[in-house]
Amino acid sequence: MELVEAIILSVLAASTPLLLAATGELVTERSGVLNLGVEGMMIVGAACGFAGAWLTGSIFVGALFGILAGTMMSLIFALMALGLAVNQVATGLALTILGVGLSGLVGAGFVGERITPAAHLSIPGLTDIPLVGRVLFGEDAFVYFSIALVVAVWWFLYRTRAGLILRACGDNHVSAHALGYPVLRIRTFAVMFGGACAGLAGAYLPLAYTPFFIPGMTAGRGWIALALVVFSSWRPGRLVVGAYLFGAVTILQLHAQGWGVGIPSQFMSALPYLATVIVLVLLSRARSGGSTAPAALGTVFVPDR
């Protein structure tokens, strides 16, 4: 029982950065913009988040630093892809290359330092309930926030007028523009939201997951988040399922390594990446009838005047 609880706890922790980054990217993509720079925004968020927490001693300030850093990175993307109508795939790649370099530069001074990780919730009585207590009432704030964020995004996209307009921009930017909606401004906000989420997701890693910063610590999570958005068919509900499934794969392979299954550890470590490829193939195949992606995803829009 103890072990089951421990596994569920670690799955939730491993899933949270994926869920945060993927939620942001989902909103960005729903507005019609494909920002492939999630990995770059995350790693800069991780470096700046750790720097913020280390300098001020506050996890909250660290998280804010991460959000701010991710947003700044996404603004570079918006300037290029929306302002200058540059190919979004190439711009996203450039953002990741730049992010890896910047995070190394910012984080170099903090390698080897440690902080006190984010505190876990503790409600006397509730948190002590066997099996479910710590899972439901003993998480850190990031875990609860990520779930609240998905619910909020679902509500925004499907229950508000602004969400409807954002989806309209993603499906047909020409019509949205003709109706008088400021397509590029809406997309800029969507990109910034994606950046903020990616920055927070990155900051989660050194602030709560492991209490120190190492270069390249995002280890492809930004790319997996991108795959999760495809997995979810651009729907927040399925995103939660996907993020926790991937978190589970990551944790199970770690435990399997610990149990000494006779498979080399490198093969187990490769599992999350291979699973991503297989899932992408299976899903794309199942959807051969028609794509569920926003129709204008990744296309350049320069308004006529």
Next chain:
Amino acid sequence: MQLVLEKRAERSGTIALVSPLIAVGLTIVTMVILFAILGKNPLLALHAYFIAPLTDGYSLQEIAVKATPLVMIAIGLSLCYLANAWNIGAEGQFLIGAVAGSWIAVRTQGTDAGAWVLPAMLVLAAAAGALYALIPAICKVKFGASEILTSLMLVYVADLFLDYLVRGPWRDPHGFNFPTTAEFDPVATVPLLIEGGRLHLGAIIALLVVAAAAILLGRTIKGFEIRVVGAAPRAARFGGFKADHLVILTFAVSGALAGLAGIIEVAGPVGHLQPGISPGYGFTAIIVAFLGRLNPLGILVAGLFLALTFIGGEQAQIAMKIPLDVTKVFQGILLFYVLACDSLILYRFRLVFPNRQVARGTR
């Protein structure tokens, strides 16, 4: 008053020609600011980066050695990008090529195997790189899975596989437990062009690849097809060109070139298989491809330039304690400026005065 982007009536030839130069210029200006922020003398830093490596023979050779894999990979990537196929997993194909070729080197180690070893390694590496690149290509064509994500995921898989081999079955028993194979035999080593120097046969192979790509794109129907499918997919469909075939073909060719570059790096400058054989060649090659405007000769120049930044970065680290990550930041910023300047080939900025437009509308 507002600054807006609008499409040019036709693409600007002048800007197409000078845009890489403007991009390099803007990058250098940005770097001066960055050096100043880091508290380093910008002029000395620029000298260490861009001038010092050009002044001694050893560094010049080293630039050519670093440019060799960059140019080979970037040529392959440019074919993909021209055909609108997004292979961003060249790093993985590079590693798999290195692994496959090393297999022959490891198996023939200490035997009296003859001169066939190196050619066999090169062929096997190219084949393995091509096969590895075909995984995302086939997933894309058969199942519609995003080749961007699958090709990138396979980079991590290749990296872990190489790590397993050199820590497990292929580890040098006399290597003091370091994760590396034994040094390759002379028959499994890429010959040097200058005795006692660093320049090796790979540089010649890279030049041949550039020439072959220039002929393919400029003089053959296949090259024409690649360019049309990327630039005008609808027209290509009406012309009977099959985009799917070209995705497969360009991925296979770029995978083969990346794999070849991988084994040349291992059997040449490195001399054995170990983790970290690539300082991100597969990703830097993306920048090389774009900076070279997806043109073979442009890629040759761009590859030499980015190789210069690798060498310059190392020298600046030694001489001025400038962190190596500055080189990556430099490369990222350069790609941004290249893409931004390229955008001005097709678009231009114009100032509009909204008030006047409204006035005209109400009249």
